[in-house]
Amino acid sequence: MGMIGGGPGAFIGAVHRIAANIDGEIELVCGAFSSDPEKSKQAGEMLNLSPTRIYGSYKEMIRRETELSATEKMDFVSIVTPNHVHFDPAKLALENGFHVVLDKPMTFDLAEAKKLQAIAKKGQLFFCLTHTYTGYPMVKEARQQVLSGKFGKIRKIYVEYPQGWLSTFLEGGDQKQAAWRTDPSKSGIAGCMGDIGTHAFNLAEYVSGLKTMKLCADINIVVEGRKLDDDGAVLLKYDNGATGVLFASQIAAGEENNVKVRVFGEKGGIEWKQEDENSLIVKWLDKPKETWRTGTGYVSSFASHNSRTPAGHPEGYLEAFANLYRNFALCVKAQLAGQTPKAEWLDFPGIEDGVRGMAFIENVIKSGKGTEKWVDFTV
Amino acid sequence: MGMIGGGPGAFIGAVHRIAANIDGEIELVCGAFSSDPEKSKQAGEMLNLSPTRIYGSYKEMIRRETELSATEKMDFVSIVTPNHVHFDPAKLALENGFHVVLDKPMTFDLAEAKKLQAIAKKGQLFFCLTHTYTGYPMVKEARQQVLSGKFGKIRKIYVEYPQGWLSTFLEGGDQKQAAWRTDPSKSGIAGCMGDIGTHAFNLAEYVSGLKTMKLCADINIVVEGRKLDDDGAVLLKYDNGATGVLFASQIAAGEENNVKVRVFGEKGGIEWKQEDENSLIVKWLDKPKETWRTGTGYVSSFASHNSRTPAGHPEGYLEAFANLYRNFALCVKAQLAGQTPKAEWLDFPGIEDGVRGMAFIENVIKSGKGTEKWVDFTV
Amino acid sequence: MGMIGGGPGAFIGAVHRIAANIDGEIELVCGAFSSDPEKSKQAGEMLNLSPTRIYGSYKEMIRRETELSATEKMDFVSIVTPNHVHFDPAKLALENGFHVVLDKPMTFDLAEAKKLQAIAKKGQLFFCLTHTYTGYPMVKEARQQVLSGKFGKIRKIYVEYPQGWLSTFLEGGDQKQAAWRTDPSKSGIAGCMGDIGTHAFNLAEYVSGLKTMKLCADINIVVEGRKLDDDGAVLLKYDNGATGVLFASQIAAGEENNVKVRVFGEKGGIEWKQEDENSLIVKWLDKPKETWRTGTGYVSSFASHNSRTPAGHPEGYLEAFANLYRNFALCVKAQLAGQTPKAEWLDFPGIEDGVRGMAFIENVIKSGKGTEKWVDFTV
């Protein structure tokens, strides 16, 4: 794999590298780690890359890698830059036949996302958008159980993602993460809703298997001086008639990354939260609730495929992230070998999730500004 | 005390009696337990009341008790009938100088509530509306901490009350509780929002000390054939600029009475839920979260006044309910003795909470039916 | 009921009165609340007792009550004095035909306990020892599930009761509770082991249905200057071959009343703790663990008989305590009416539990002082 972005100070780049490393199956072979060639070089050296494959720009990287032999060149590229530098490198990579792993949200705006979708589709290329939470074994288990129909028709979804880290005007200092995430020229039209609202939105659709049809949003800028939303709540209507509530906040002081999803059907439902990542609570109308656990013998193949240790040895965020990489890489490998990937491997967030996420951003911001109650979810 | 309603099959009547009994300070001396005199008589006998003080109707009861001497007659009346039989007996009691404990929601509609408010005010009578959750020691502690200003300005409130018991068409059978609660002629214009939405609404205003200014509601009838809402979610704007999310459901299959409130300020916030009723989670932007506990030496006087056992011996719903009765009775007793009640005693839900709760019902149903996004919260 | 002890400053007397009050079925009619007649009088007046039935001593009370007519006199007596004042009043009450509720541990020493046992047996009198924790609905459910055999043969028991309140030399000040509990002339030969070790011991035998055969104890006085043990741990062997671990401490600084029991059989087991009193965790070798809850429709008759509110409205320590009183009173009432009490009513801790608890104290202290590993559990 090659990496674009992820130089010094970039939190998520390091996370991507760990996730790719864990199973010892993916090797970082090249990178363009910064728009500053000198910084890129330093980063590459620290990562023990061959000097010839540390590039000064993503354009150089894709051009040069394209010229290498099939066995030599990177199999896919991982793009971990801020939102406004997603589209160009992804487009170039896809056009040159490279599979792509891309950090969420997919692009700067919905139009870009649709363009990428078209290109990827044409090239029959794999595309992974890192909605990490769907990589947890118990989130996969949740989806399998909901889709199995055991709870009857789904009626209600609650999904929430409270954080507290932007409770103060952090972007006024030199916190790089805060700076670009609150800057409309880098993040796009949404702050909180783009950064974590999209995660919540994706998690709800992933676990329930439903599609959003209408929404009604209250979008707020709470911290004085901030340019993008740092808080919001959304009422949702799904395609089967179910309704939902989504809320995300970056000013819930004292919260860490407390993402949680609840789905209720006619007979029962599920609850999962990152703070107890290896448990899936299954509730029933008329019998005791159950706690399903990662790594046990009784979970579905989708859960056990995404687990690395025996039950009770907690598997965390990095393993969830690694599951995205592993499944993506298994698919790429299968394609290279002319084989059909298994259903379990194909179960990673892809380009349609990305496009829907961008549509969420546009619709939610539109609703937040409007006076009409319900906005149609248009893609 | 005298009781109106609470005959055979009436769940909440028994709860009121336990709550009044706990401290051995309140004696049930008379009652009109049913609109059927025979049933009233049976109920009174089972409760070991003197036959002369078991009445055939609330009118008879109030008339006859009024005629008794000051030392003999009941000091206050507790009304535990369905919503549509709140106003008349409460009005009559107040007009005859009896203090009143009334089950929530206050009345059939807002107009009735305002009339009661006027009468009670004129008579300088105590009025307690049983928003039980505000009787928990840790809910009182939460309010004290929030009001103290230690978290800075309040920015965000989440309050939720998911239940699952009405997931099926229970009113189709002979479940008395389900029957009247889903019947518009007995419950009024709201089902879920009146029954538990008002609890959530009250809890949020009580803990935060804020007043709702605007709301936007999604109100649903989920179970086929049902006549009143069994699910809803509301976006809220408060008088200090804070925003909120409230949701309540009776079709969250597998949930019991999972009421929970979170309030966030600039520096931290609180979280309380009935499932861990004796813990108050206090969160901070930059230090470990704390768990404050009922019955400890370090809590406020408002919390310790409402606690009966040493820390670690859980105090539950009945004790919270009993706290309402105890504080109300302490105030009545103080008034009788010509004394000024303490602030801790006066801290029970009263007539203004009741009026605001009825206004919540009317506004939330109006919003649920409307197409405009925000509805002003009018009282 | 009549009460012996429980005057001013006596924590547990107030708890007993609340427990007896809750259901409105038991009336406090007389009392000898203190060995000081004046204090007894004051206490009785505060409790609104008729002056003629406030007695100056327990001897006077039992003599005078005995002389009253069957309909007038108290049906039973509740004794809530410190340990060294258990035997004499209990003996006198039993000898005069009064049923007895007695605070644990049963007596000052094992010999006294056996004498009471003989007297009670002869008189066919009901005797309730307030091992409160066995009054929780989910503890009753635990016992029913274990006895049902669903977990196979029981193999292992863990029971623990850490407290922190005696972490300092509290008896050096004027804390009345600490003073008598650490005084060998009032508590007997054990401190922690008598006060809370007996609870843990009883809870383990109650839930498992097993009897202790051997034990090996480490008994400690941790706080300097203290005269009785404030900490201990015990290895146990049960009559079916199972083994166990019991520990109790009053110097586990920061713990409240964190009693917890776990029982494991061949196929699974149960876990219950007071900090989550309304949940019973049921674990299985090869399927998800379950959370059984108070007040639900799926629990056993033993659990539902001991529950007062719908699921999700927590029932706490006082309700557990009230269950002891209610079941005891139901049995007394049945006997008075010449009826056979139901199995659910008879399920309260009785005189055999009391005798075994006293035997536990003697054996555990003997083991703590000895050098041999295993001490036979002799009664």
Next chain:
Amino acid sequence: MGMIGGGPGAFIGAVHRIAANIDGEIELVCGAFSSDPEKSKQAGEMLNLSPTRIYGSYKEMIRRETELSATEKMDFVSIVTPNHVHFDPAKLALENGFHVVLDKPMTFDLAEAKKLQAIAKKGQLFFCLTHTYTGYPMVKEARQQVLSGKFGKIRKIYVEYPQGWLSTFLEGGDQKQAAWRTDPSKSGIAGCMGDIGTHAFNLAEYVSGLKTMKLCADINIVVEGRKLDDDGAVLLKYDNGATGVLFASQIAAGEENNVKVRVFGEKGGIEWKQEDENSLIVKWLDKPKETWRTGTGYVSSFASHNSRTPAGHPEGYLEAFANLYRNFALCVKAQLAGQTPKAEWLDFPGIEDGVRGMAFIENVIKSGKGTEKWVDFTV
């Protein structure tokens, strides 16, 4: 690094490789993965090793690696074989100047452990014993807080490790893990006590900073036909006068890997359990308990050094394991560079932990068989 053991079917070998991979700083360069050269070859190929560095035996590997140049040869060896194949390869590696990572328990018996200790000491070599639980950030935080003295003198330790996986006679089938762990010729004299009792023992000493002086053990073989203990409980006396309770079981049906440690001092204490691995509960005698969390800004340098993601993104077992490798590797690297390792790097379980663990096994089995109450902890 080179690996000895960890071929097909060996659970822990894969875990070691993941742990070493995570940070991308340690490269697997050679291995002798099985005593069967053919299987070793297959394993090495699957791991993409150069064929010249896949060895048929550990002896060959150490001999050949020793002959390579300093820059070429492996820096250290990781030994992940069953207990009876720990000593010989570790000895050979140390004697040839290779640093060693060794799976616990250290050796087959205490005598072997002491020999290794002598050799390692002489060679000034780093030695890491994989007591994984001490790699969790919050376990490190616990130790730092306890050692800081903030809780006063430590008085009581509870440590427990219940598992349920050996509840049936699993070794009767073809479960490889169960087979060697219950076989005295491979595991040594202890089963449960060696496999997980040593973890609990080490965790207690690590967090408390205390040394065990005496112990009293109840050691059981519960499952019929089993040859080694599958359950046990131990009373402990520490060098500062504190006492403790340790229990470990493999027949606690329904438990996963539920290791938990509690340490109490005069003023408060800590609690940590693997099921909530990123929280450290800090308890106080007279103020609210606190929850300290991985990845926050307020934890000690020892905790933050061992954390990879922002707070709220759970870090699990593999990261804890990786912390051992990372710290060990940082020390090795520092030594190679002639630098002094930081205190945070040196904080991994070493050869003294290993020797004490073997002494624990011998003493605990001796006590389990004896009739005397207390056995001196001899090393």
